[in-house]
Each structure stands twice: as structure tokens, then as C-alpha cells.
Amino acid sequence: xxxxxxxxxxxxxxxxxxxxxxxxxxxxxxxxxxxxxxxxxxxxxxxxxxxxxxxxxxxxxxxxxxxxxxxxxxxxxxxxxxxxxxxxxxxxxxxxxxxxxxxxxxxxxxxxxxxxxxxxxxxxxxxxxxxxxxxxxxxxxxxxxxxxxxxxxxxxxxxxxxxxxxxxxxxxxxxxxxxxxxxxxxxxxxxxxxxxxxxxxxxxxxxxxxxxxxxxxxxxxxxxxxxxxxxxxxxxxxxxxxxxxxxxxxxxxxxxxxxxxx
Amino acid sequence: xxxxxxxxxxxxxxxxxxxxxxxxxxxxxxxxxxxxxxxxxxxxxxxxxxxxxxxxxxxxxxxxxxxxxxxxxxxxxxxxxxxxxxxxxxxxxxxxxxxxxxxxxxxxxxxxxxxxxxxxxxxxxxxxxxxxxxxxxxxxxxxxxxxxxxxxxxxxxxxxxxxxxxxxxxxxxxxxxxxxxxxxxxxxxxxxxxxxxxxxxxxxxxxxxxxxxxxxxxxxxxxxxxxxxxxxxxxxxxxxxxxxxxx
Numbered sequence: 001x002x003x004x005x006x007x008x009x010x011x012x013x014x015x016x017x018x019x020x021x022x023x024x025x026x027x028x029x030x031x032x033x034x035x036x037x038x039x040x041x042x043x044x045x046x047x048x049x050x051x052x053x054x055x056x057x058x059x060x061x062x063x064x065x066x067x068x069x070x071x072x073x074x075x076x077x078x079x080x081x082x083x084x085x086x087x088x089x090x091x092x093x094x095x096x097x098x099x100x101x102x103x104x105x106x107x108x109x110x111x112x113x114x115x116x117x118x119x120x121x122x123x124x125x126x127x128x129x130x131x132x133x134x135x136x137x138x139x140x141x142x143x144x145x146x147x148x149x150x151x152x153x154x155x156x157x158x159x160x161x162x163x164x165x166x167x168x169x170x171x172x173x174x175x176x177x178x179x180x181x182x183x184x185x186x187x188x189x190x191x192x193x194x195x196x197x198x199x200x201x202x203x204x205x206x207x208x209x210x211x212x213x214x215x216x217x218x219x220x221x222x223x224x225x226x227x228x229x230x231x232x233x234x235x236x237x238x239x240x241x242x243x244x245x246x247x248x249x250x251x252x253x254x255x256x257x258x259x260x261x262x
Numbered sequence: 263x264x265x266x267x268x269x270x271x272x273x274x275x276x277x278x279x280x281x282x283x284x285x286x287x288x289x290x291x292x293x294x295x296x297x298x299x300x301x302x303x304x305x306x307x308x309x310x311x312x313x314x315x316x317x318x319x320x321x322x323x324x325x326x327x328x329x330x331x332x333x334x335x336x337x338x339x340x341x342x343x344x345x346x347x348x349x350x351x352x353x354x355x356x357x358x359x360x361x362x363x364x365x366x367x368x369x370x371x372x373x374x375x376x377x378x379x380x381x382x383x384x385x386x387x388x389x390x391x392x393x394x395x396x397x398x399x400x401x402x403x404x405x406x407x408x409x410x411x412x413x414x415x416x417x418x419x420x421x422x423x424x425x426x427x428x429x430x431x432x433x434x435x436x437x438x439x440x441x442x443x444x445x446x447x448x449x450x451x452x453x454x455x456x457x458x459x460x461x462x463x464x465x466x467x468x469x470x471x472x473x474x475x476x477x478x479x480x481x482x483x484x485x486x487x488x489x490x491x492x493x494x495x496x497x498x499x500x501x502x503x504x505x506x507x508x509x
Contacts (some may be wrong), residue, residue, distance in 0.1 A: 008363035012349065015360070019351040019390070086345035091406070094311045095364045096336040254315045256274060259308050 001104065005097050009105025016082060017113070026075065031067045031117035032124060038063045039129040057217045059187060060131040062210060064121050065140070066186045069206060070177045071114050076155020077173035079106040080162050084260065090259055099249055103159070104126045106143040107152065114148070140255040143209040146230035149238060150205040160248040185210050205230040205237070263288045263322075264414060264446050265310070267444040270319035272305055272470075279305045280284045282319070287414075292440055292447040294461035296454075296495070298503045302470040304343075306313065307416050309449070311341055323355035337365065340410055342403035343418035350392035352385065354402050357391060358409065365410035377405040380435065382428075396423040404432065408439070415439075415447045421456065429453070433460060464495070468502050 017023040042056045083089050092102065125131040133140070158172055183197055184206035193201055201207040212226035252258050265287040272280040280302040287293050295303050298371070308314040312328045312335075321328045323335045348357040355374060362370040365416050378384040381401040386394060394402065400423050407415060421429035433456050451457050457464065457478070463466050464481050467476045474484040477492030485498045 002366070002368045005364055011363060012352075012360040015352045015356045016349060082349065086349040088349055090308075090313065090341075090343075090346040091348065091361070092364075093313060094336065094341045095361065096333045097364050098333065130488050250315070253313065256272070256279075256305070256308070256314045259304075259313050 001098065002096075003103050004052050005101045009102050010108050013079060013082075013106065017109075023078075026071065026078070027117050028120050031064075031071065032061050034067055035060070035121040035124050036128070039125065039131075042129060042131075050221040051140075054217050054219075057131060058130075058214055060125050060129060061133060061136070061140075061213055062119065062186045064125065064133055065144065065147060065209065065213060066129070066181065066184075067121060068114050068118055068144060069151050069246045071117055072110055072148055072151030073154040073158065073177055074173050075110040075113055076106060076152065076245040077158040077162060077170075077176075079109070080159045081167065081170055081173060082128060084167055085163065093258060096261075099245075103156065103245075109157075111148075131249045136216060139222050140213060142222070142227045143212045143230070145225070146205045146234055148211045149234040150209075150230075153234065153237040153241040156238075160241075160245040163252045164248050166257075166260075180204065180206060183207070184238070189214060202229075203233065205233045208233070263287065264291075264324065265448070266320075266322040267306070267310070268320050268322070270306065270309055270321065272302075272309060272314060273317045279470050280309070283465075283470070283472055284319075285403045285465045285472065285475055287446055287448060289413075289446055290440065290444045291463065292437070292461050294457040294464040295448060295450045295467065296464055296499065297467035298499070299508060301467040303467055304418055305470075306467070307341070307418055307448070307450070310416060311339075312336070327352060337410070338412060339414040339416065340365075340407040340412040340508050341416040341418070342407035342420060344396065344402075344403065344420065344423045345418070346403070347399065348391045348402065348406075350410075351390055353388050353390050354378070354394070355387045357402065358406060361406050361503045362409050367409050373409065374405070377408050379482070380408075381405050381433070395503060397425060397428055400424055401428070401432070404435075407411045411443060412445060415445055417447060419450055419452065421451060421453060429456070436460065452499075454499055458495050466498070466502070468506065473502070 017027065038059055042059055046056065083092060122133050125133060154176065158176060161169055161172065183201045184204050185193065185201055190198055190201050190207060190211060208226040208230040212223045215221065215223045263286040267283060267285050270280055270283040282460065283306055295306065297303050307312060310328065312332045323339065326335060328335055351386055358374045359370060362374060367373050378387055381404055383398060383401050386398055391402065397435050400420060404420060421432055424432060436447060437460060449461060461478065463477055464475065465472055466481055474481050476484065478495055480492045481495065482490050482498055485501060486494065
């Protein structure tokens, strides 16, 4: 892996972000819109008297963290789609650039994009709704790490599917995370799910991240169990994603799909 | 030999796109690859670049197999075709800067300015690629292909979208690059006059197979099966295409 090639990928996507309104909207607009919408909802909830005091924090914290997960897995896939839409794949892969150098560059760019979105959403939460996630950040970071690792794994799998099935399945970039949201227990504890779905939920690192976050907000402290379960699951999903991507990329080369991607 | 293509075969299911193709390229040579549409030229080039895995056979460049030495080989070669494109929102300069980084080109901006001058597109430097004509795009592709001063240049129909004047300029430039830098060039084109002028040898493909290879005059004799004083590649091409249609 060569740093100058990873940097080339980063520079390429920075230029894209600067010139493409869609990428700017993805980075800032949706996280900000989400926090504004849910923020107003929490104002409405505050008017009731029967609420647990930590519910507002649960909701806003969940909106911000889910935003990180959703944006990361989407942007990994959209990065690949940008090359397809631009018909640039042959240019890239007839250069010495390796596919894992490309993915590493994409990960670096997406970390910055997510950080920008997170900063904007967090600032609005402080100013408009008096919810400050920053004091909790230290305790939240391990769970955010798990969310990002799972988003990597999903982004890698989605990118592999894009290499194989091209733009025919591009909608997955925006829709794949949708079905994961209800079973990841983003806004409610896992005991709210029917028992049959709980087994599925426990297999998702996202569920452990949100359960862990709720425990912190409820004053229960940092949950090592949820953190390590998340890490363990992520290690498995990450290994599976890498194996899957290597297999599908080799298969695409063999079937000549890499040159037909445009 | 700088490039050795040995018994290269590519099957897609029951269809054989390239069937036992073998040829070699000497250092500093300009070799033409001709054939009708669907003859297997582009698939062969894609296998040389490692973009498609061969079903059988091998490609050796600088003495190494492209499958096992991909990175070091691709660092020293380059490719362009008017059928591939660049990220269209980025300017010409931004695109070339990205590729200059990929090839680790020293003094990137100077090199890019030099190439933009060379291809007569210096005024397009800050223009987004989406606003270029297809001819301008082709010249940006050629500038990209020269960024790393390649030892081997693969040009897939580089003059397809160019008007005759610019096509002539590009042909002259490529011949100059070959003379001055000793660059080896593999060239495909449907412009037979251009190929006759540029290429010392030709590999003629049809239905994925090499049907003749040699100098333009040797190809003319081999396919037309008659003595000629001058190469007649246009006639050769038409003969092959007509036989293909009547078959």
C-alpha cells in the first residue's frame, strides 16, 4: 500500500466534494435536517409531565449516532458509484492503484465527511435544544467506533455488490441501512422488540452500540459487555466483508465486468 | 522483448473473445493492432493491463507476468482510449493532478503544464471536463497517458473522435514521443493510413485470432494474396470485413 496513491484517492474525492452539491448535501444537509426535526419533537415531548428526564437525551443522541452510521455506509458505496457515473473505473484500475488503496482513501475521506456532519448536528443540538453530546463523547467514542466499523463492513459489501451488479442496484446505497434501523433499537431498548427479532438484534453491532449509549445516558456507566460484543461481531463482519469483496473483485476481473462497469 | 503475449485466450461463457493470441513487441517499436469491431483488440489490451483475467495464456511485460507484478508494471506503462472518461465535475487540472499523484510524478504541476502545451489544450486547464468536446477529452486522455513518461503506451483508437487536423497532430506527437523517448507503443485504430505511417509491424485480429502479423507490406501480401509494391491496409481491412459478413 503506497501513501501517494491513497492520497490521490483522498484528493480526488475532496475535489468532488467541493464541486458536487450532492456530496455537500450528504455531508451537512441531512444530519442538520434530522437534528432539527427530532429537536422540535423533543420540545413537544418536554411539554408533557410523564416523561423520563433522560428521554430527550436518548432521542437526540440516537439521531446523531445513527446519522454517523448511515452516512458512513452510504458514502462508502457512493464513492464507488461516483467512479461508475464518471466512467472512470478503467482509468483508475489501469493505473498502479490497488483496490484496497482505493478503499483506504475512501475511508479517510468519509471519516472527515462524517466528522463535519457530526460537528454540525452536535452544534445545532447544543444551540437549539440545549443537548450537549460533548461531555459524553469520551464514553460514547467506543460505541461510535463500533458503529463506524460496522458501517465500513457494510460499505465494503455494498461496494462489492456495485462492482458485480453495477448501477442497477445503486439504490442500496441509500436504502440498505433502512431495514437495519428498527432491529438496531436506535430509539428504544431491545426489550421493546418481539422476542423473535431480539435474536437478530443481538447479532448487530449497532444494537450493542445503542444499548450501551442508553446505559450511559441513564447513568448506568460504560458497558464493557456491549462494547466487546460489538467489537467481536464487527471483527466477524469485517473479515467476512473483506473476503467477500476480494472474491467478488477477482470474479469481476475474470468475467470482464471491471471494464464493462460504465 | 518488452511485451510477450503467449497463447492469450479469453472465454466469456461459451463465447471466445480472444483465442490463442501470441505476439511480441520489441522496445521502442510502434506496433498496430487491427481488426474489425469485435475482433478482440480491446479485450486483448484489457488483459495486457490486467483489467481482465485471461482464461489461458499469459502476458509478460518487462519480463514479468502482469498477474503477479501488476503494481510495478502499471507504474511504468499507461493507457488511454476515448471510450473511457474522467470525473466530469473536476477540472482538467484537478483530474491530471489526481493521476499525477497516482503515478507519483515529481513536479506535478510543471509536468502537467508541459503536457497541456504539448497537446494544445493549455487554455482548458481550469475548465470542468463536462464542458469539453469529445476531441478535447481525447487530448486530456492523451496528456494523462503521458504523465508518467511511460515505457509502454497502449492507445486504443486514440484519434477516433478527433478531426483530421488534430488527429494528424496527435499522430505526429506520438511518433515524436517514440523517437525522442524510445517509448514503445501499441496502437489500435480504424484509420489505416495512420497505421501504415506509424507502425513498423501489425497484428491483424479477426474473430479473436491472429490472422496475420508482420510489416504493413507483409500483411498486405498475406491477406490479399497478391504482390504489391505499397502496403494497402485499407483494402486488407475491407477484404477481411467482407469475408466476415459473407461467412
